[in-house]
Amino acid sequence: MxxxxxxxxxxxxxxxxxxxxxxxxxxxxxxxxxxxxxxxxxxxxxxxxxxxxxxxxxxxxxxxxxxxxxxxxxxxxxxxxxxxxxxxxxxxxxxxxxxxxxxxxxxxxxxxxxxxxxxxxxxxxxxxxxxxxxxxxxxxxxxxxxxxxxxxxxxxxxxxxxxxxxxxxxxxxxxxxxxxxxxxxxxxxxxxxxxxxxxxxxxxxxxxxxxxxxxxxxxxxxxxxxxxxxxxxxxxxxxxxxxxxxxxxxxxxxxxxxxxxxxxxxxxxxxxxxxxxxxxxxxxxxxxxxxxxxxxxxxxxxxxxxxxxxxxxxxxFSENSIESTETYELNDVFQSFEYEHFVKNENTENIRFIDAVSQALDSSMEKHDNLVLMGQDIADYGGVFKITEGFTEKFGKDRVRNTPICESAIVSTAMGLSINGMKAMVEMQFSDFVSSGFNPIVNYLAKVHYRWNQNADVVIRMPCGGGVGAGPFHSQTNEAWFTKVPGLKVVYPAFPEDAKGLLNTAINDPNPVLFFEHKALYRSIRQDVPTGYYTIAFGKAALLKEGEGITIITYGAGVHWALQTLEEMDYHQADLLDLRCLQPLDLESILNSVKKTGKAIILTEDSVFGSLASEISAIISEQCFENLDAPVVRVGSLETPIPFAPALEKGYLPRDRFAQKLKDLIDY
Structure with a gap:
């Protein structure tokens, strides 16, 4: 006293x-x-x-x-x-x-x-x-x-x-x-x-x-x-x-x-x-x-x-000890989000993947006047990939902000904007750099709604992936760092049309979204894409090909490797699932396909150990065991950092190994 x-x-x-x-x-x-x-x-x-x-x-x-x-x-x-x-x-x-x-x-x-x-x-x-x-x-x-x-x-x-x-x-x-x-x-x-x-x-x-x-x-x-x-x-x-x-x-x-x-x-x-x-x-x-x-x-x-x-x-003291249910706890991980579907219009234009991302950001900036874009060099310079070129003239430097090189505090700043009723998009110049901002993503953004009912209305764009000769610090595909963290949504499109619609949805969603964009697809993949504003729901895989013989599950660049491999093999009996969204994952489509075909191969650009492919394989083994006619096969990159030299990078990436393993599984 x-x-x-x-x-x-x-x-x-x-x-x-x-x-x-x-x-x-x-x-x-x-x-x-x-x-x-x-x-x-x-x-x-x-x-x-x-x-x-x-x-x-x-x-x-x-x-x-x-x-x-x-x-x-x-x-x-x-x-x-x-x-x-x-x-x-x-x-x-x-x-x-x-x-x-x-x-x-x-x-x-x-x-x-x-x-x-x-x-x-x-x-x-x-x-x-x-x-x-x-x-x-x-x-x-x-x-x-x-x-x-x-x-x-x-x-x-x-x-x-x-x-x-x-x-x-x-x-x-x-x-x-x-x-x-x-x-x-x-x-x-x-x-x-x-x-x-x-x-x-x-x-x-x-x-x-x-x-x-x-x-x-x-x-x-x-x-x-x-x-x-x-x-x-x-x-x-x-x-x-x-x-x-x-x-x-x-x-x-x-x-x-x-x-x-x-x-x-x-x-x-x-x-x-x-x-x-x-x-x-x-x-x-x-x-x-x-x-x-x-x-x-x-x-x-x-x-x-x-x-x-x-x-x-x-x-x-008089209040009873807390009780809860599994459903109640799970439902509090994310803020409730009622997806609003905006229909694609009939007018299309043939654009690149990178153009689709830029269009989504542009239309989202017009739709949400409380949306702020932040990232290194994204203002007048337009970003290293020129995705936000011209944005400062249209939306002003208050809303399109160059940041110092400090990923952690910028992610935290995005969290603060959300607390103050705004939306934020953070561009990681390369997804590899997210390691410098890892802590606020997995410990703040991911947990904040579950802890005290505050949402993190933040999208983090993640230019990622190999095949461009960029070496160990600009080529990782590190989605598995985040798919296991409750409270984060993870999106990874393979086509321009999906990229535009899914990015619009990500910005509408009041929860934290990691949005992966494969750099090798930016200027190499084109598609006829609706010109207006539209959205695509999370958690819905795209069935690109249908067959009775085998299920191929992949995402990102892996989708294009799989398509090319099937064409080269002249094989037409595959279900090819493009996951598009990794968290939430479309388990229903995965399991229904595997139960139909009896065989599953999962292709990821990530190294296999600890990858999303490993998790999907485990789920299939648990829930489709009696339907399987062969072991579940995983194909991924070598268990090394991604190398720079073209010959070494080609050996690191799983594209060629996938073709052989696919043949082996078909013949099993």
Whole structure:
């Protein structure tokens, strides 16, 4: 329990503007999360909550920043910022249910502590991979900027998080694009047990803002008046002149990284020094000295807060343990999407695959005025494949945006745009480069709807594939990295007509879609394609050829290899299935075909081990075993990185091996 200080305060308060009511509000707003934490630490020892990340000693930052923002402005806290939630008046019973994994929490028992967001209170919680949070703030702020809203976004990180690449990427994006973001660094002395002396060499973390061309400040994070007044001033300035600002709050973590960690690694004298700077006790003494706070008022606050805590705890404790069903859980992985079918018109033109992609983007930009395209060199240059050539003249640079070379933060920015009610398309210049943006795709975009009912309205275009002599870093077909991740949709067309219709659907779909486009098909495949806007439903394979003898299952360039092989063999007894969409997968068409023919061969450009071909093979073996007349055959590329030299690349790719294995299976 708090014990008021009596000696002179090491925290120096200066106030000439704030009313007594405001001063008392700031004090009570810090007292509330402190009292909640003290209760949570008791419950933790009793085994009634599973984990706790304490913000004791840092309440002035959470409360001061939140109080300085307007209620409609987003704030992105960390796991020690309870004061953000209480200052936004999030109901305590829901917070307590969240920490106990109850249904009325914000994640339906699917995530713990502060790993959640709530649109109602304009709070977006972090994930354990801390870095993406900063890019998400960029996206939210970009949305405000594009909608001409004079609003600020504030995002928190610890001093440890400033070493992550996402931190630097996000600051650079915000600076280049003049985004209205306040980057708040809580420099609390230790990243878990690692002191700042082993984390960075600059004197102050605020100095890092200089390198990104932004204003930066150092604020005493234990001084509520300094935090609130300075952040209020900065926020008002940013609303008038949008730009990012970096603030380093000097503070200390008075308890372990989480309670199990303890604080044995902290020197005793350092802990005592910071105990003297307790933000609540020092402010309390200041208010008593000024005659603003009295014992009666203090007792009233403590009684009210204590009663609120106990009342809401009983509500949470009385709620039954969460129950669910398999169907309910599966249905929450994606936001519900009612596919709207736009019929193809009768007018066609003979165009290339690459033209079909460009047309889909163009028509989608016209259909959705909240759609933003982002990627390296996609603006005036039109992208390395010239797919967006002429787009800036038609739609403007606000909506067709060149990005710095920072895939991770750009994916996170796309997530932030979705949170702010917009749509985003991110072009990976080459699908290989997605490895630099892998974390926010599989840990943020894929999981966000299941975790707290927020969709990720993001399409990531993935120029991919070999056959063009581009070597190990520009030729991968890496769809299997994503087909196994719940929450992602994966599309991989083989023809211009499909590419146009499926890309239109991908942009309409409010869920994250990885859209693979084989580079070797861009200018080599032509087709008569409807000129108008149309869509094609996901999860429907195309039966390109029909026969009774064998089922060929493939996608992407593999479709064209299969067609050429069948023509060369003059074989007309094959069912040839072009999957088109890999997630969701058209299992019905696959299984019906295999049950009819009794033989199946799966062709992928990916190496076989761990590929989608392996998964389809397993499904066929499980569900069609009694219908099979031969083993299920998989054909893929060599188990090596893809080489550059034409002869080596030809040996790597599976086209020739497919012809032989197809013959062998037909003759089996």
């Amino acid at each position: 708090l014990s008021r200080k009596t000696k002179s305060s090491p925290v120096k308060f200066e106030n000439t503007q704030l009313s007594n009511d405001k001063l008392l509000d700031l004090y009570r707003s810090m007292l509330k999360p402190r009292m909640i934490e003290e209760k949570m630490l008791i419950l933790l020892r009793q085994g009634k909550i599973s984990k706790w990340f304490s913000g004791i000693g840092q309440e002035a930052i959470s409360v001061g920043v939140t109080k300085a923002l307007n209620s409609e402005e987003y704030i992105l806290p960390m796991h020690r910022n309870l004061g953000v939630f209480t200052s936004r008046n999030v109901p305590l019973d829901r917070l307590f249910c969240q920490w106990q994994g109850k249904a009325r929490g914000f994640t339906k028992g699917r995530d713990r502590s502060f790993h959640f967001g709530t649109q109602e209170y304009r709070i977006v919680g972090m994930i354990s991979h801390l870095g993406p949070q900063l890019g998400v703030a960029d996206g939210i702020a970009l949305g405000h900027l594009l909608k001409h809203e004079n609003l600020v976004t504030a995002v928190f990180t610890g001093e440890g998080g400033t070493s992550e690449g996402d931190f630097h990427e996000a600051l650079n994006i915000a600076s280049v694009w003049d985004l209205p973001v306040i980057f708040c660094i809580e420099n609390n002395g230790y990243g878990l047990s690692t002191p700042t002396s082993e984390q960075f060499r600059c004197k102050d973390l605020a100095d890092r803002g200089i390198g990104y061309g932004m204003d930066s400040y150092i604020i005493d994070g234990n001084n509520i008046l300094e935090v609130y007044s300075k952040v209020s001033e900065i926020a008002e300035s940013i609303r008038k002149q949008p730009r990012p600002v970096l603030i380093e709050f000097k503070t200390f973590r008075m308890r372990g990284h989480e309670e199990a960690s303890g604080i044995k690694y902290v020197p005793k004298e350092l802990m005592e020094e910071w105990e003297e700077k307790d933000p609540i006790l020092n402010f309390e003494s200041y208010l008593f000295d000024k005659g603003i706070l009295t014992e009666a008022i203090l007792e009233e606050y403590r009684t009210e807060i204590s009663a609120e805590i106990e009342e809401n705890l009983q509500v949470a």
